[in-house]
Amino acid sequence: MRSGWVLILLALSAGAWAIEPGERLAPWTLLDQHERAYSLDDQVRVLLVARSMAGAKLVQAALAERPKDYLERRHGVFVADISRMPGLVSRLFALPAMRDYPYRVMLDRDARIAPRYMATEEGVMGLFLRDGVLRERRLLGSAAEVTQALESDAQAVAR
Numbered sequence: 001m002r003s004g005w006v007l008i009l010l011a012l013s014a015g016a017w018a019i020e021p022g023e024r025l026a027p028w029t030l031l032d033q034h035e036r037a038y039s040l041d042d043q044v045r046v047l048l049v050a051r052s053m054a055g056a057k058l059v060q061a062a063l064a065e066r067p068k069d070y071l072e073r074r075h076g077v078f079v080a081d082i083s084r085m086p087g088l089v090s091r092l093f094a095l096p097a098m099r100d101y102p103y104r105v106m107l108d109r110d111a112r113i114a115p116r117y118m119a120t121e122e123g124v125m126g127l128f129l130r131d132g133v134l135r136e137r138r139l140l141g142s143a144a145e146v147t148q149a150l151e152s153d154a155q156a157v158a159r
Contacts, residue, residue, distance in 0.1 A: 018118045021134050025127075028113050030079065030106040033098035038077070038106050042132040045075035046150055048140075049119040049127065056080050058124050060101065061143035062150070068102045074150045078103065081119070083111035 019025060025047075029039040040047075050056040059078050063071060071078065082090060098105050108114045119125035123141040126149045127134055140146045 019116055019134055021136060024133050025129065026116070030108060030113060032104045032106055033095055033101065034104075036104075038104065040077070040132075043075055044077050044129055044132075046077070047117070047127040047129060048076065048078045048146065048149075049081070049114050049117050049125040050079070051081040051114050051119045051125075052121045054122070055119075055124045056105075058140065058143050058146055062146035063101075063103050066102065071103045071150070076150055077106060079106045079108055079113055081108040081111055081114035083109060 025040060027040055029037055032038055048059055050059055059080075063078075082094065085094060106113075117125050117127055118137065120139065123139050124146055126138045126140045126146070128136040128138070128149075138149065140149055
C-alpha cells in the first residue's frame with residue numbers, strides 16, 4: 001500500500017510541473033546529438049517534444065527531406081526524451097544514427113524536461129510559444145501534422 005501512495009505523490013508532483021497556456025517556460029539547457037549545449041530562449045516559436053521512438057520517427061519523417069536549417073528558420077526546437085533507452089543502445093546505435101539527421105535533437109537523457117510539457121508516449125507534443133510564453137499545446141499524431149504545425153506557425157509569424 002505504501003508504494004501506492006508514492007505513485008500518487010509522484011503523479012501529483014508531475015502534474016504540478018505541467019505548464020499551462022499563458023505561463024512562461026522555465027529556462028533549461030540540454031545537449032544535442034553532437035554534444036553541443038542548447039539553452040531554451042524567448043526566440044523559440046515551436047517546441048516539439050517526443051517521449052517515444054514512435055514520436056521521434058514522426059519528427060524525423062517531417063524533417064527528413066527539408067533543408068538543414070528548416071527547423072531553426074522556423075524558430076523550432078526538437079526535444080527527444082531518451083531516458084528509457086539503455087545507455088549501451090544509445091551510445092552504439094541511436095546517437096550515431098542521430099548525428100546524420102539534418103536537424104538538431106535536444107536529448108533529454110534524464111526525463112527532466114519532457115514531463116513538464118505533458119508530452120505523451122503517442123505522437124509529438126507541439127508547444128506554440130511567443131516570447132517564451134506558452135500560447136497553445138497540441139498533440140501532433142502524424143508527420144503531416146508536424147509539418148503543418150511548423151508551416152502554419154511560420155505563416156502566423158510572417159503576418
